[in-house]
Amino acid sequence: MLILKEDRMKYLRPFIIALLFMAGTKPLLAQFRKYSNEFLNIGAGARGLGMGGAQVAGVEDVTAGYWNPAGLTGVKNDPQLSIMHAEYFAGIGKYDYAGLAIPTANNKRTIGISVLRFAVDDIPNTLFLVEPDGTINYNNIQTFSSADYAFLLSMAQELKSSREGRRVSFGGNAKIIHRKVGSFATAWGFGIDAGFQVIDKKWRFGITARDLTTTFNAWTFTFTDREKEVLYLTNNEIPIKSTELTAPRLVIGGGYNFKISKSISMMAEANIDLTFDGRRNTVISSDPLSADPKLGLEATYKDVFSIRAGINNFQRALADGDTLNQKKVWIYQPAIGAGFKLNNFYIDYAFTNLANQSNPLFTHIFSLKFNLKKKEK
Template sequence: MLINLILFIINLGYSDIGTSALPLLKIGPGPRATAMGDGFVGLCDDVTALYWNPAGLAQLNKFETFLSHQEWFYGFRDEYISLGLPVGKSSFGFGAVYSRTDGVEHWTINNNPGDTFATQTGFIALGYGYELTRSFLFGITLKGLYDDLRVEKGTGLGGDLGLLFRLGERFNIGLVGKNLGLGVKYGETNYPLPMQFKLGLCLRPSHFNIVSDFTLPLDNIPHLNLGIEWNIKNILALRAGYRTGPQDLTSLGFANGLSFGVGLFLGKVCVDYAFVPYGDLGNTHKFGLRTAIPLPGSGLFKIKVIDARTKRPITACVLFSGIRQETRQSNLKGEAYLEKLNSGWLKLGVTKDGYFPYNDSVFIQGIGEQNLTVELIKLGYGTIWGMVYDSLTKKPIGGIVTYTGQSSGNFNVDTLTGTYTLRDLPIGLYELEVKGPSLNYIPQRCSVYLTYDEVVTKDFYLLRRKELPKFPSIYFKTGSSEISDEAKFALDKAGKILLENPQVMVELSGHCDKKESGIDLWRLSQKRAEAVKKYLNEKFGISFERMQVQGYADTQPFAPSETETGRSLNRRVDFRILKE
């Protein structure tokens, strides 16, 4: 029965060729779709969906505008304008089309030539699209029609009904009934609208849109539209298409079914152009300008799921909650996304059999595009094994290995063999820290990625901390700041230490015995420090900048002053390291 109905409609179209009014309604607006052979019903992902398939309006996630000018042959010109505004899962569209033809000859009733005049045709369109589910969208467009033929003026109402089925991320099916209505009335006579029924398919491999429309008009023969678009890095789009109708290619030439075009992306603006030949009638040119402006509530969030080790994409289940409750499946490229998001926190959980689950929260700005790459870690267990050595002697030493990652803990390194073994660790990334058997060793840290059933060997060579140089004290006779022979021996040792450690800066601290009566102890302690400084400079070339002097009088005794031995230990100059 369905086949009989289709054959009936086709036969009806054959018998009624050229009997409908307002041929402007048959012309597809926009250079983008025109360049793709007028095959746009299954794609319709911009504001021109208002004319092609109003269900496509529900795909808008930005405020879009569209302006277009079409230059036909013999003085025909068409102008298009449309606006698209997304609001949640709904989108609203407004458009207007104006066509004018100048230089139309007027003949009198007596078949005598008169003056020339211009005809004007146009319509206003209001559209609405709604995303009922992720896979099913529908829309409607209402049109107010006007036609001024000078001798007659016609008005009417019409509309389009459209459906769009999104089967995954890469394939769409569109259905639309166009120009549905009672017709256009000229005076007392009513003429039917050029009704059409279209089936559109769209395949969307990476960077390409491949489209095909089958058109079944009620006033003409069925025809097929094919097209392709190649988007090059969102900078340039190359387009081509072929139409088997509604023009008669047997008379125009089959090459005149071709169409070509380009699109140039300039930020939020796209400039489009299309070229369509019509044989001896001439060539036509279409120019268009599209803008897409993000609005609050138009946020786009994209997630890509990959294997943490191989970096290859994974098909995983992504559960969203927070500002949007939804479950998505990442595609073969590991991608999933949410559109038309308001600002707020979005929680996500990513699960895949054989992998550790992943949970995170992202603050959505509610405008523009945000991206997140999730690295899933495969389930399994492995082992980290190794030895700890003294870096200087290359001999095994003990210590402690601390690990953090999918699990955490400590392991005591065997003191005799220097070995450690971390068994049955869940696979993933681990941070290791190794400390030696004493504080004289500098700890070491490293990262180790552990894979399924793998034994990773990681050895450590610990450095000993560099010991600070030890300077001798320089002793003086009672009441004197002269360097004795015994003091010179100690100073020579100190000078060599300073030469071997050129980065070291010291304070020379002068001290006195409180029994050194009748003497200015502050001045004497300062002179003792100055004497040491001068000796080291003159004999070893130690720069004055590396040596600061300070006298402390008898305020910092080293030993009690009750005995001569104690007093002799207090008459001294000490070295205090300021910088190493």
């Protein structure tokens, strides 16, 4: 005989949660999701993460393909390659990034490609843990992975430059998104980003429109007859094709670069992240507009060694010591970092908090960057 639905559900819960986390189960034709494709908001490069994600105005390297594609025009003469790896939640989640920027012969245009992956591996599939007679068979447990991929194809054009060091640039991304949950669910999506940047000797300004045309993910689901039977007997809806939409997002930033001494320079930047998909838990929260500020600071010694700090993700949350759950306080997400340059090689490090200052979930992030020197003829 079959085990009771309530008992079987406790064994199916890990599988169901993992599946619903990525895909949802309702067969909707299309819907906006506030937090869809959130892996695209983590960041790229330890330098930017160490500055709290405040990068849209001052980024001038290969990671601009992620932060602001217009900044790719800062890559001159030689191609530039960057790679990054990070692990979250004690290695459960793995996040990887790789980017390549190639300037054209006249240094007025740059093309780039960026690849991002966020994955959780070895998720238990407990669909068949319980045999039809009600006994538990642990040999039936299999594992699967839930992985998100993004491929960003970038192009940036320098619109104007001057002898005084001012550069005006425009850039855009075409991004392809692929999400896969084991053999059960697959999604493909497409979106477009656009960016604008002005960099002077001291002042910097940047603006990026992400998901400019509304990014979509089209989901398809595949279950065997046996899997459908288990889902049906445990009173779970069997997913059908669905589409989720990601609303546009606007990031505006300004920065200032100044000298403290002949050897030490300082770069300060502030960004504000504007979303248009309804009220969020941010500093400015309204319907439909919400605003989330980001602040970053970088000090550099002789263009060789840098230290960084940043803060973002301001939210109102219940105070930990309030047993009545009535008092709310402001929390935030801090970050620090450092960088070192040796000829054409850069190594950057960031120490960031995934939660907030009262409930720390820190992680270490390293990234490498290379200038690929062309062979002289």
